[in-house]
Amino acid sequence: MITAEAKAHDQAMSHDLVSRMTLAEKMAQLIYQAPEIGRLGVPAYNWWNECLHGVARSGTATVFPQAIGMAASFNTTLMERVASAISDEVRAKYNGYRTFGRTGIYQGLTCWSPNINIVRDPRWGRAQETYGEDPILTASMAVAFVRGLQGNDPRYRKVDATLKHYAVHSGPEAERHGFDARVSARDLFETYLAAFRICIEEAEPAAVMGAYNRVNGEACCASPTLLQQILRDRFGFDGYVVSDCGAICDINRFHHVTADEAESAALAVQSGCDLNCGSAYASLKAAVLRGLIGEEAITRSAERLFASRYALGELTESPYDTIDDTVIDCPAHRELALQMARESIVLLKNDGTLPLSGNLRALAVIGPNSDDRSVLLGNYHGLPSRYTTIYEGICDTVPPGVRLFKARGSELLRPVTHDYAEQPLHEAILAAQKSDVVILCTGLRPDVEGEQGDAFNSDLGGDRRDIELPEAQLALFEALAAVGKPIVVVNTSGSAVSFAALEQRAAAILQVWYPGQSGGTAVADVLFGHVSPSGKLPVTFYRSIADLPAFHDYAMAGRTYRYMTREPLYPFGFGLTYGRICLDSASPSALNVSEGEPAQIQVIVSNRENRPVTETVQVYLSHDVCPLPAPSLQLVAFSKVTVSPGTSETVRLTIRPDRFRVYQDDGNDVFVPGRATLLAGCSLPIARSTELGAPPWLCIPVRLEG
The missing domain is CATH 2.60.40.10 (Immunoglobulins)
Incomplete structure (x- = not known):
């Protein structure tokens, strides 16, 4: 973390620089696509970058397991190493891109990660981006991640980490732009804000991102209660606040708190939202002319933003300027991704079938996710130079002489019904009949659970209607169970699914999340006993949605291990090993x-x-x-x-x-x-x-x- 003296120096430099700007120049700097100010030597800068589990949306990068999988490792030391590797790659890309004279979107040093929202309900599509349902686990993993991203130089930050989404944000995705999350003060501080508080106290993140929704009637990105009274006055946050993308426009368009974008922009800046991802702050000029906001509030936000640019060395120089592209998806980072993937895998059941015996003669790898790359990546990901699917990992690891059968077995979601479609079920049954053990790769994909707009195969804007495995996969399991061979279920998903329909008959169950570029190798290492599984559930696995309150209800009563009264299928923190x-x-x-x-x-x-x-x-x-x-x-x-x-x-x-x-x-x-x-x-x-x-x-x- 940078020292108090370094912060004071950056604030003084920022104050001096901003004092030489016109009001129009200051207002323009409060938009994420900040323009150049040539007369002051200020280069253009795009504030939007992502690094949830690796550099995202910027070409080749190491893709680590999705955040929920890293949380399952319960390993803060490893998490900090992962984040440090990610920030090296962020810096390397930035150092390369800046040679073109400017940086664009997904090329800068200000990363809008991590997501530390609490998973109150597994139906939320973006649960995969988080560290689970517990505030202490979430805070612990977030502190490690932020420290790894921001570096340990006392003078300069390597990367800006941004805690999101502040606050009380976990669906419904389709309604997020106008939703009002109603919560008690106890639930607010005990659950929804606890990880923010702890992370601010222990890791000093550079930034916080405001959420789309309202909380108790106040729009998060323009809430005096959340941004000033709680975040700054109570938690002591001294960085800058950025809006989620388009959230300021939402204040008038969907929340109807204000009449137009000028009012929304004025309210947001006055409440403490310094940077706008979107276009609403273009209306600040109109807001000033209408007397809705004065120059002092705009100056305050501009000074916060430039203090950060000085802290990064973006306007001067830093010891990180020499990091080059040799670190991007390098062997050391690929090994780190493999190690994190191994530690993220949770063994939920094992009747002794695992690790697979040396006497194995034939093995069937079946399921719609067995050879699918998207289940490695999750959302907000880069593009690794090497992928290893589950099937490929098994192919690379299976002992010599073991015959390997492969079959898709079913579609991902629903059984095929039209006459001219491929019928994959019979191939799977034949493969199972010829094998000693069946590896059945079930689960979801990022296109059926995720953020609104990204999970295009979700009919709820990214959320799930229930927590059951898809119909086609349950039918596939039933057909394979009838064959009578041991079935090892390997499940990919971003949160809890119910295994109630199969847990009694499966020989073993592995929950592997979205395990990153080396996920297939990690799964194979566990299957064949090269490593003992050590992951733990960061979320409760419920039996069905009958065990959950209504999805729109933000009260914590009956939710998560801390407040539920019914017995879970698999408890929070649970995970078996191969030892005693x-x-x-x-x-x-x-x-x-x-x-x-x-x-x-x-x-x-x-x-x-x-x-x-x-x-x-x-x-x-x-x-x-x-x-x-x-x-x-x-x-x-x-x-x-x-x-x-x-x-x-x-x-x-x-x-x-x-x-x-x-x-x-x-x-x-x-x-x-x-x-x-x-x-x-x-x-x-x-x-x-x-x-x-x-x-x-x-x-x-x-x-x-x-």
Whole structure:
């Protein structure tokens, strides 16, 4: 992170530069396609770039697993390394593009990532872009990502990270431009804003992006409550705010908060939205002439933006100017993408079929996603120089002498009905009959779940109507199950799907998300036992939408592991390995925690298997008695550890002071003396986890002392 002295220097430089601009020049700089100011030596700059899981929309780049998959790794150290690699590629591309005299869209240093919205409902199409349903996991992964992107130079930022979408944003996609998310103050601060607060405190992101929707009646990109009272006054944010693209126009067109774009632009700038992705700020001149806004507010926003350009060295020079294109999709980054893909894979069920036996003679790889490249990439992606689909990864890894059969088996969504269409089912049945094991590649694709406008095969603007596997794939599973061979399900999706129809009959289930350019290799490494799976679910896998409140309802009651009352199909934090991990002991045996003080515990983890195993120790807090409503369980710390065969490791974890606080109705958090319990395990500490094969958890009684 850059130092306070560096920030002060950049602010002084910005103040001086902006003071020499005319009002018209200042207003023009508040639009994302900022023009050149030749007389002041200011080059044109396009602020829009993307790097959600690799440099996006700018040609060749390393494509890491989609964000939800990286969250499943529960590995913040690896996440920071991934983000550092991404920012190297951002810089390399920028350094090349700037030789043309200017940079265009998707060529700059200001990246509109990460997406830290909370997945309150798996039907939301953009859940794939996030780090899941838990505020602490989301914040932890986001802090690592932001630190990796922005670099560790005390004077210059390598890349600007942008937290989005602020705030309370998770569908419905088709209504996002005019939707009003109504939330209580408790839910707002306890769930929807928690990751923003923590990330701002611990990583100092350069920017925040305002969302399309309203929150409790105020448009997010023009909300004095969200942008000034909360973001700056309460959270201490000192960077700049950018609107989502077209969101300022939405204020008058769809939210009907203002009468026209001049009013919308004036309200947004006065509320603290400094940069407009869109065209609405072209109406600032009219707003000034009508007396809706003064020059002071425009100057303030311009100074924030130029302070960032100075911090990046974009107007001067920086130590990152020598990064060149040799880093783009280089061998080291490809290996990093493979490592993250391996750690993102979650083993949900295994009856002993995995890892695949050395006695295997024939293997069938079946399913509409088995050899599909789009399921590697997710959305907001670049173009890797090398792809490995699931089928290709298996081809590259299958032992010599094993015969491999391939069949599509079905269409992605619905069975084919017209007479002249190809009938792929019979080929799949024949392949299964000739094989010892069937690898069935099920799931979704980015064209059926995603952002409005991108997921063109979704009939809900990118969202899903339910969480079931598509009809055609369920029919394919039924036909293959009738053959009687063990079926290993390999599922690609950006959030939870229901495996209720097949989980009893599948021999094993792997959830692999959208695993990036090396996803096929990673899947094969797990299937054949070259690595033990170590991913954990960052979202709850529900049995059906009957377990969920209405999609439009933003109240957290009944949602996610923290508030749901029904038993999940697969719990948050769950994921099996190929080893026998035991949590032998936790210390201290009891804790006294005073207000404002952290707590330290240690857990001894042993591996009673003859292979190395990587496991994630998770610590949850449960208040025994609390006068305020609190989550039934709350993740408060986690740590990933690799344990050698027949050995033990001591895992040390720190629980931050704010993790012991609870929220009041007014959204303020307080420390409540009383009794609580810390539960350490390898999954959510509920009976369903044990039933599925997670090791028993350990309990530490806690006295909270005021």
